[in-house]
Amino acid sequence: MPPAMTLLVQVFAAVLLLTLDVGVAVGGGGKSLVLSLERTSHAGFGLSQLRNIDRVRHGRLLQQQPAGVVNFPLLGTYDPFLVGRYFTRIKLGTPPKEYYVLIDTGSHVLWVSCKNCKGCPTYSGLQIELQLFDPSNSSTASVISCSDRPCALGSRSSDAACADHSRCGYKFRYADGSGTSGYYVSDSVYLDTILGNPSMSNASAPIIFGCSTSHTGDLISTDNAVDGILGLGRTGISLISQLSAQGITQGAFAHCLRGENGGGGVLVFGQTEAPNMVYTPLVPSQSLYYVNLQSIAVNGQNLNIDPSVFATSNERGTILDSGTTLAFLAEEAFDPFVKTITQAVVSKSAHAIFSRRNHCYQTNSSEMFPLVHLNFAGGASMILKPQDYLLQQRASDGSTLWCVGFQNNGKMTILGELVLKDRMVVYDLAGQKIGWADYNCSLPVNFTNTSATTATDTVRNKADESFPRGGRADNKNSAHYRPHKLTLSFFTFLLHSMVFFYFCRN
Numbered sequence: 001m002p003p004a005m006t007l008l009v010q011v012f013a014a015v016l017l018l019t020l021d022v023g024v025a026v027g028g029g030g031k032s033l034v035l036s037l038e039r040t041s042h043a044g045f046g047l048s049q050l051r052n053i054d055r056v057r058h059g060r061l062l063q064q065q066p067a068g069v070v071n072f073p074l075l076g077t078y079d080p081f082l083v084g085r086y087f088t089r090i091k092l093g094t095p096p097k098e099y100y101v102l103i104d105t106g107s108h109v110l111w112v113s114c115k116n117c118k119g120c121p122t123y124s125g126l127q128i129e130l131q132l133f134d135p136s137n138s139s140t141a142s143v144i145s146c147s148d149r150p151c152a153l154g155s156r157s158s159d160a161a162c163a164d165h166s167r168c169g170y171k172f173r174y175a176d177g178s179g180t181s182g183y184y185v186s187d188s189v190y191l192d193t194i195l196g197n198p199s200m201s202n203a204s205a206p207i208i209f210g211c212s213t214s215h216t217g218d219l220i221s222t223d224n225a226v227d228g229i230l231g232l233g234r235t236g237i238s239l240i241s242q243l244s245a246q247g248i249t250q251g252a253f254a255h256c257l258r259g260e261n262g263g264g265g266v267l268v269f270g271q272t273e274a275p276n277m278v279y280t281p282l283v284p285s286q287s288l289y290y291v292n293l294q295s296i297a298v299n300g301q302n303l304n305i306d307p308s309v310f311a312t313s314n315e316r317g318t319i320l321d322s323g324t325t326l327a328f329l330a331e332e333a334f335d336p337f338v339k340t341i342t343q344a345v346v347s348k349s350a351h352a353i354f355s356r357r358n359h360c361y362q363t364n365s366s367e368m369f370p371l372v373h374l375n376f377a378g379g380a381s382m383i384l385k386p387q388d389y390l391l392q393q394r395a396s397d398g399s400t401l402w403c404v405g406f407q408n409n410g411k412m413t414i415l416g417e418l419v420l421k422d423r424m425v426v427y428d429l430a431g432q433k434i435g436w437a438d439y440n441c442s443l444p445v446n447f448t449n450t451s452a453t454t455a456t457d458t459v460r461n462k463a464d465e466s467f468p469r470g471g472r473a474d475n476k477n478s479a480h481y482r483p484h485k486l487t488l489s490f491f492t493f494l495l496h497s498m499v500f501f502y503f504c505r506n
């Protein structure tokens with residue numbers, strides 16, 4: 001087991017203990033954050049007016065005010081040879097400025113690089129313009145102090161030295177060894193909110209997020225640099241929890257990560273709909289999106305794997321993580337998986353090329369690869385096409401290689417962008433379930449209040465119109481077979497759970 005993986009497992013164990021504590025603390029403290037709505041300087045409507053309009057529109061259909069739907073077009077791609085991550089833009093501060101943030105369902109906090117940052121990249125290989133957040137330039141920003149309720153509650157578990165009037169600090173370490181630290185601020189987030197009306201309207205809400213003043217490890221790198229990370233975990237501090245606590249969105253969000261055509265896609269806060277959605281329950285009382293994976297079938301045949309390999313415990317479990325580029329399988333599942341795929345394709349004349357870390361097949365057609373079913377509790381299956389578990393690469397002699405994109409991961413099973421792409425994936429916090437359906441992420445997204453399914457509206461996926469294409473100058477066809485780079489990228493791009501604690505700066 002490489003050291004980074006050992007760390008990963010340890011970090012996971014630590015995270016579960018710490019974040020649960022913080023989640024409860026911040027969730028409880030959420031009520032004390034006076035989270036009244038503001039109007040934006042541009043918009044004609046405050047959110048309450050929009051609600052009223054919506055109520056009139058739906059008449060008696062809705063007995064309760066439905067919360068809004070917020071649309072975040074995405075940039076980037078899962079392709080580890082290009083970007084290996086999906087990101088969006090978020091507007092913060094007054095006047096609002098835009099920041100590029102990775103979307104990460106494997107961590108909890110929204111943070112952006114702040115002024116006077118040590119180690120924050122100043123330019124990005126993604127050809128996006130980076131920007132530092134400066135609380136003193138925003139008329140609505142305020143620094144969270146150690147005596148403020150969210151900090152006091154959060155720090156109880158890890159820091160007893162929190163003195164009044166000092167800033168409420170944080171320090172996160174990611175599984176790849178990178179880290180960031182800074183302090184919490186409260187400021188406005190500006191949202192493209194849709195409420196019962198397809199036309200966009202603007203609203204803003206006060207939220208708490210991190211202002212990072214120091215980066216270490218890969219976060220210093222300019223290669224794929226962005227302004228920050230949008231943590232979308234299940235605890236009270238994540239943006240989705242803060243907005244749903246304020247009644248601005250429902251406690252649900254969805255992403256559709258486009259695999260082809262330069263990537264991109266959409267992140268939607270609110271209840272989304274797609275045909276043929278299947279659901280599996282979330283494992284309760286966890287801070288991340290743990291689900292019960294029960295079996296894996298290749299070509300309809302269940303692999304011989306003890307289901308306890310996937311079950312949630314201190315060190316095991318299966319999570320969905322949009323901040324992981326590829327996917328990881330627990331080692332007891334990895335070997336049978338690769339062996340069965342190999343049997344299926346070698347008999348059809350594919351040539352297996354294995355090294356210690358890479359399992360590739362030389363063939364000029366992906367047609368011969370079997371479908372893989374991931375079977376979850378509640379009868380929900382996620383069907384993986386060859387492109388959902390293989391990475392296409394070019395060998396030095398010009399022939400095509402298909403390499404298993406799943407990695408052997410000790411005890412955790414992590415479903416990252418490789419398997420989550422080209423689907424609508426719904427994270428329903430209120431309903432405590434995860435749903436998915438195959439979906440063309442270039443198409444508009446339908447959203448609804450679940451119990452009033454006739455009241456649907458559509459979010460246009462505006463990624464194509466409003467954003468420059470994510471991705472670097474080198475294009476996919478020029479991707480070479482680079483096993484070393486591939487291996488590195490697993491750790492480099494792993495941006496999930498972290499050791500999460502508050503501490504005080506003086």
Ligand SMILES: *[C@@H]1O[C@H](CO)[C@@H](O)[C@H](O)[C@H]1NC(C)=O
Nearest residue numbers: 114115131132133134136137
């Ligand atoms: C803050 O505003 C000042 C004056 O407009 C500007 O010079 C400075 O660059 C701004 N800081 C940041 C981090 O944008």
Ligand SMILES: *[C@@H]1O[C@H](CO)[C@@H](O)[C@H](O)[C@H]1NC(C)=O
Nearest residue numbers: 042043044096199200201202
């Ligand atoms: C929302 O705000 C943006 C500027 O931030 C503006 O261009 C847009 O027209 C606004 N939309 C509405 C519906 O007010």
Ligand SMILES: *[C@@H]1O[C@H](CO)[C@@H](O)[C@H](O)[C@H]1NC(C)=O
Nearest residue numbers: 273274275445446456457458
């Ligand atoms: C979205 O809603 C529209 C209008 O109700 C409907 O025609 C369309 O089929 C829906 N699309 C999907 C993918 O559900």
Ligand SMILES: *[C@@H]1O[C@H](CO)[C@@H](O)[C@H](O)[C@H]1NC(C)=O
Nearest residue numbers: 349362363364365367368399
């Ligand atoms: C490519 O595939 C076709 C049919 O699938 C096969 O007949 C042909 O020999 C293959 N070519 C190479 C170079 O492997």
Ligand SMILES: *[C@@H]1O[C@H](CO)[C@@H](O)[C@H](O)[C@H]1NC(C)=O
Nearest residue numbers: 260261439440441442443444
């Ligand atoms: C997805 O939808 C787009 C836009 O309608 C279309 O151009 C594209 O061919 C579709 N892709 C697939 C795989 O159906």
Ligand SMILES: CC(=O)N[C@H]1CO[C@H](CO)[C@@H](O)[C@@H]1O
Nearest residue numbers: 061062063064449450451452
């Ligand atoms: C998830 C959600 O907000 N559902 C609401 C949909 O609308 C009904 C009323 O028609 C509410 O009772 C639900 O809470």
